[in-house]
Amino acid sequence: MFFTYIKDFFNDMRIELKSERTVESYRESLNSFRKYLSEQHSKNVDSITVDFVSDRIIRNYIGWVAEQNSVGTRNIRLAAIKAYVKYAASKNIDLVPLQINIATLKHKTIHPKRNNWLNKEQILLILEQPKPTKTGVRDRFVMLFLFSTGARLNEMIAVKVKDVIIDGKYPYVRITGKGNKPRSVPINEETVRHFRRYAKIYHPESDRSVYMFYTVRKGEKREMSPDNVARFLRQYSKSGQAECPEIPDNTHPHLFRKSRSMHMYQAGMPLEMLSQFLGHDDPLTTLVYARADNEMKRKAIEKVAAVTGAISPDAEETVWVDNEDMIKRLLGLS
Numbered sequence: 001m002f003f004t005y006i007k008d009f010f011n012d013m014r015i016e017l018k019s020e021r022t023v024e025s026y027r028e029s030l031n032s033f034r035k036y037l038s039e040q041h042s043k044n045v046d047s048i049t050v051d052f053v054s055d056r057i058i059r060n061y062i063g064w065v066a067e068q069n070s071v072g073t074r075n076i077r078l079a080a081i082k083a084y085v086k087y088a089a090s091k092n093i094d095l096v097p098l099q100i101n102i103a104t105l106k107h108k109t110i111h112p113k114r115n116n117w118l119n120k121e122q123i124l125l126i127l128e129q130p131k132p133t134k135t136g137v138r139d140r141f142v143m144l145f146l147f148s149t150g151a152r153l154n155e156m157i158a159v160k161v162k163d164v165i166i167d168g169k170y171p172y173v174r175i176t177g178k179g180n181k182p183r184s185v186p187i188n189e190e191t192v193r194h195f196r197r198y199a200k201i202y203h204p205e206s207d208r209s210v211y212m213f214y215t216v217r218k219g220e221k222r223e224m225s226p227d228n229v230a231r232f233l234r235q236y237s238k239s240g241q242a243e244c245p246e247i248p249d250n251t252h253p254h255l256f257r258k259s260r261s262m263h264m265y266q267a268g269m270p271l272e273m274l275s276q277f278l279g280h281d282d283p284l285t286t287l288v289y290a291r292a293d294n295e296m297k298r299k300a301i302e303k304v305a306a307v308t309g310a311i312s313p314d315a316e317e318t319v320w321v322d323n324e325d326m327i328k329r330l331l332g333l334s
Contacts, residue, residue: 001045001046001048001049001050002048002049002050002052002053002088003030003034003045003048004088005084005087005088005091005092006030006084008087008091009083009084009087009088010023010026010027012087013026018179021154021178022178025076025080026079026080026083026084029076029077029079029080029081030080030081030084032065032077033058033061033077033080033081034048036061036064037053037057037061040064041057050092050094050095051094053098054098055098055101055102058081058098058102058105059102059105061077061081062074062077062078062081062105065077071108071109074108075107075108078105078107079107081102082099082102082103082105085098085099085102086099116255116258117255117258117259117261117262117263118247118251118255118256118259119259120263121244122240122244122246122247123147123256123259125240125243125244125247126143126233126236126237126240126247126251127140127143127144127147128240129235129236129239129240130143130236134201137197137198137201138198138201138202138213139232139236140194141194141195141197141198142156142213142224142229142232143233143236143256144190144191144194145159145173145191145195145212145213146229146253146256146257147256147257147259147260148187148188148190148191148260149173149175149185149187149191149260150185150256150257150260150261150264150277150278151173151175151185151257152177152254152257152279153226153229153230153253153254154226155175155176155177155279156175156212156213156229156253157211157213157223157224157226157229158176158211158223159173159174159175159211159212159213160208160209160210160211160212161199161203161207161208161209161210161211161212162208162209163175163212164187164195164212166187166192166195166196170186171186171187171188171189171191171192172184172185172186172187173185173187175279177279178279178281179281181279181281183276183277183279185277202214211223211224213229215228226253229253230252230253233251233252233253233256234251234252237249237251257278261274261277261278261286264277271286274286
């Protein structure tokens, strides 16, 4: 069967320290391919053989994905299939031709959206929305933590109380990023002040090994759900629209990370340092900020004009039967 090597593939990803989020993303993508073969070719998982999956079928599937999803989703589905076929080909030589053939399938470039971040006034307005209640204190600190540290949502949820170091001269937070790579992120006095207030209410005990952010379910403290954070962030963003209609409807946790990054870049932080702050594996990922800000370009042009005495009018850039389920579980697809 084509999917025979799924479990070993995912185990190999974990050995290579790929994050669980990446593993689940690849599992979802390979399940999407399986569903496509089931719906479009009437193939159950046990009849999807190595001989059946061809270069043409994969190309048709990627085209089908592109018609119904974003460029980003298309790229993720393609990356998962390429990675799995490459791994399977190392186990089964019959798959080597398929690996070679799909290697020519290119990933599409995702162009940055202009102004895909919140400005300082919009961030402050959203932070002002929670009411002065116990839940409001929590929600405000969650949003402030996301913004001030620039952490990914899953990184923030994994933080424990002991990871916040505020006793020294320079307070900071220990964050575990992709591939279990640690990084230290400095925090300012305002964030420390909100942390003390939050910890006094939610962590009065001395145990610092517990999750910083949690929900209580059946009497147990468990790490906070990402959906919960996304829900109240949308709520506060919507209420903030009454004063600032420019706050986008789709405000989400990652937008806080993007906004923090853009603010620091605008303030002059070098891209190399910004890459370290964000925990990017590839510093080139950070270059999106260098291409995105026309306001900085405009100011640079004005500075040049002050010297040269002229500004060119073109200078600013317009810039996946019961048996089926059993086989899926055995293969590792569910």
